[in-house]
Amino acid sequence: xxxxxxxxxxxxxxxxxxxxxxxxxxxxxxxxxxxxxxxxxxxxxxxxxxxxxxxxxxxxxxxxxxxxxxxxxxxxxxxxxxxxxxxxxxxxxxxxxxxxxxxxxxxxxxxxxxxxxxxxxxxxxxxxxxxxxxxxxxxxxxxxxxxxxxxxxxxxxxxxxxxxxxxxxxxxxxxxxxxxxxxxxxxxxxxxxxxxxxxxxxxxxxxxxxxxxxxxxxxxxxxxxxxxxxxxxxxxxxxxxxxxxxxxxxxxxxxxxxxxxxxxxxxxxxxxxxxxxxxxxxxxxxxxxxxxxxxxxxxxxxxxxxxxxxxxxxxxxxxxxxxxxxxxxxxxxxxxxxxxxxxxxxxxxxxxxxxxxxxxxxxxxxxxxxxxxxxxxxxxxxxxxxx
Numbered sequence: 001x002x003x004x005x006x007x008x009x010x011x012x013x014x015x016x017x018x019x020x021x022x023x024x025x026x027x028x029x030x031x032x033x034x035x036x037x038x039x040x041x042x043x044x045x046x047x048x049x050x051x052x053x054x055x056x057x058x059x060x061x062x063x064x065x066x067x068x069x070x071x072x073x074x075x076x077x078x079x080x081x082x083x084x085x086x087x088x089x090x091x092x093x094x095x096x097x098x099x100x101x102x103x104x105x106x107x108x109x110x111x112x113x114x115x116x117x118x119x120x121x122x123x124x125x126x127x128x129x130x131x132x133x134x135x136x137x138x139x140x141x142x143x144x145x146x147x148x149x150x151x152x153x154x155x156x157x158x159x160x161x162x163x164x165x166x167x168x169x170x171x172x173x174x175x176x177x178x179x180x181x182x183x184x185x186x187x188x189x190x191x192x193x194x195x196x197x198x199x200x201x202x203x204x205x206x207x208x209x210x211x212x213x214x215x216x217x218x219x220x221x222x223x224x225x226x227x228x229x230x231x232x233x234x235x236x237x238x239x240x241x242x243x244x245x246x247x248x249x250x251x252x253x254x255x256x257x258x259x260x261x262x263x264x265x266x267x268x269x270x271x272x273x274x275x276x277x278x279x280x281x282x283x284x285x286x287x288x289x290x291x292x293x294x295x296x297x298x299x300x301x302x303x304x305x306x307x308x309x310x311x312x313x314x315x316x317x318x319x320x321x322x323x324x325x326x327x328x329x330x331x332x333x334x335x336x337x338x339x340x341x342x343x344x345x346x347x348x349x350x351x352x353x354x355x356x357x358x359x360x361x362x363x364x365x366x367x368x369x370x371x372x373x374x375x376x377x378x379x380x381x382x383x384x385x386x387x
Contacts, residue, residue, distance in 0.1 A: 025049060029255050030276040031218075031233075032303070034166070034183055035119050036077045036322070036368070037094050037375065038138060041184065043216045045234055047255050050278065057301065061340035065331060067382045069345075070105040070364075076377030079219065080169055080351045081366040084125035089353070090152065091366055092123035092133050093377060100152050105364055105379050111152040121183070121219065122169035132199075134180050136166035143167030143182055147200070161193045161205050171223045179229055179243045180205075181221050189214045192231075194243040210237045211248035218258030218272070219350070220306050224265065230290070232257035232270050238290065252284045252293050261307040261315075265289050269336050273303020275321055283307065283317050285336040298339045302326045308352035309336075310361060310386065320348035322370045329365060329380075345369070347378045359385055 026046040033040035076093040083089035091099040096114025101107060122134035131152060134145045143165050144158040161167060165185035172178040178195050185191040188209045195204045210217075215234030222230040227242040234256055237248040251257045252270045262268035266289055273281035283298040298304070302321045309315030313335050320327015327349050331342035347369035354363045364381045 027277055029274045031216075031256060031258060031272070031274055033275075035094050035138065038116065043183075043233075044276075045215065045256050050255060058341040060344060061331070061342065064340065064342045065382050065384065067329065067343040067365075067380045069378060070381050071101075071108050071379045073099055073108055073110075073377030073379070075375060076110075077368045077375050078350060078366045078377040078379075079121045080123045081353050081364060081379070082123045082125045082131070083353045083355050083364060084128055084131070086355045086357060086362060088125070088128055088151070089364065090123045090125050090131055090133075091377060091379070092120035092135070093368075094119045096120065098123070098133060098152060099377070101379075104362070105381050108379070112155065119166075121167065122171075122180070124171055126172065126175065130175075132170055132172070132178075134167045134170035136183070141165060141186060143180075145170060145180065145199070156200075159199070159202050159205075161202065162191060162207065165191055168217075169219055169221065171221070173223055173225050173227060173242075177227060177242055179221075179223050181217055181231055183219075184216055185209075188212065189234075190217060192243045192246075196242065206244070208243060208246070210239070210243070210246040211235045214248060218260065218305075220259035220261065222260050222262040222268070224262060226265070228262075228265060230260050230262055230268065232260045236260075236270070236290075253282055253296070257284075258303070259305060259307050261309060263309050263312060267309070267312045267335065269307045269309065269315070269317075271298075271304030271307050271317055271319070273305070273319060275303065275323070279303070279321055279324060279326075281317075281319055283336060283339070287335070294337075297336055298330060300330070305348065305350050305367075306352055306365070308354070308363070308365075310354060310363075314386070316342065316352065316363075316365070318349035318352060318365050318367075320345065320367065322348040322368060322375075325369070327367065327369075343380065345378060345380060349380075356386070361386055 096118030098112035117139035120135040170180040182191040217233035229239040258272040281304040305319035328344040349367035352365040
């Protein structure tokens with residue numbers, strides 16, 4: 001399958017980890033800093049120095065899909081988006097912000113603004129009214145979630161999953177089975193939380209450590225309907241039972257990974273990137289469920305933060321670096337073997353989602369930029385046809 005045509009529509013604390021004592025010639029590779037607003041923590045690792053070849057900036061492909069900037073959300077540092085229907089969607093952002101659209105992303109309303117110390121890094125909508133958000137309290141290392149069952153008009157109180165770490169994204173495969181991954185944990189290398197009964201209370205969640213010898217994972221992890229999960233960062237980890245048990249090994253890339261996306265148990269991709277000592281991003285692909293991986297099929301001048309495929313062939317790798325004003329979307333129509341620059345946004349793109357209606361599909365990607373010392377969320381979208 002391939003898309004036949006797209007149409008446009010209207011002070012730092014260090015938490016980096018290394019798997020072993022660094023060699024004398026190792027350098028510190030920094031993936032990103034969390035949070036963006038406020039005192040930040042480096043997600044990094046000691047790795048051998050990698051020479052970054054000088055790159056000519058890519059030009060947008062003449063046959064690129066016509067992405068359109070739908071909306072700019074003032075003051076929003078967006079980390080995740082989720083659409084319940086082609087019209088209703090949500091965006092989770094730092095400083096306790098949740099935004100909602102009811103017209104396909106053309107306009108957005110801020111439905112929550114808690115301010116510091118709340119930071120929302122995950123959101124998933126299920127149906128027109130049910131939505132869950134995940135994140136952390138920056139004042140006390142509580143990772144938590146909240147639910148709304150009326151489209152974001154009212155929310156539960158904090159459901160605290162951890163008191164010694166920071167929550168990241170959350171994903172459900174149905175109304176009962178969900179998985180939340182932490183960004184960091186103060187008492188273990190990493191942590192995850194899973195539920196099999198909806199997770200309405202803190203006692204409905206079970207905490208696990210995917211890799212005691214690992215470290216942080218990227219924001220994006222994969223959770224399939226059969227409960228198979230994959231996450232990658234310092235190490236690459238797989239679970240066949242919703243995150244209850246994990247098997248882990250070295251990262252796919254020699255530096256580290258970040259976003260992880262599996263379309264099914266056969267086709268998968270991991271990406272990554274760093275902002276120091278180089279500003280660089282990369283993608284690897286597998287066609288055998290992760291038994292073997294390609295070398296870098298994409299190696300560019302800004303980090304990859306999200307991977308999103310519609311079919312085994314059609315997909316995007318998106319990302320950027322807000323501090324240097326670079327970012328956008330790369331497109332592949334052959335499963336990630338060859339990539340072309342689809343759009344430049346000047347923003348750090350963080351999350352994508354899509355909705356299909358018949359043979360048509362709409363894709364949204366959200367992120368944020370920094371212009372004149374002000375952060376703004378951005379929502380881009382494109383429509384296409386899948387024969």
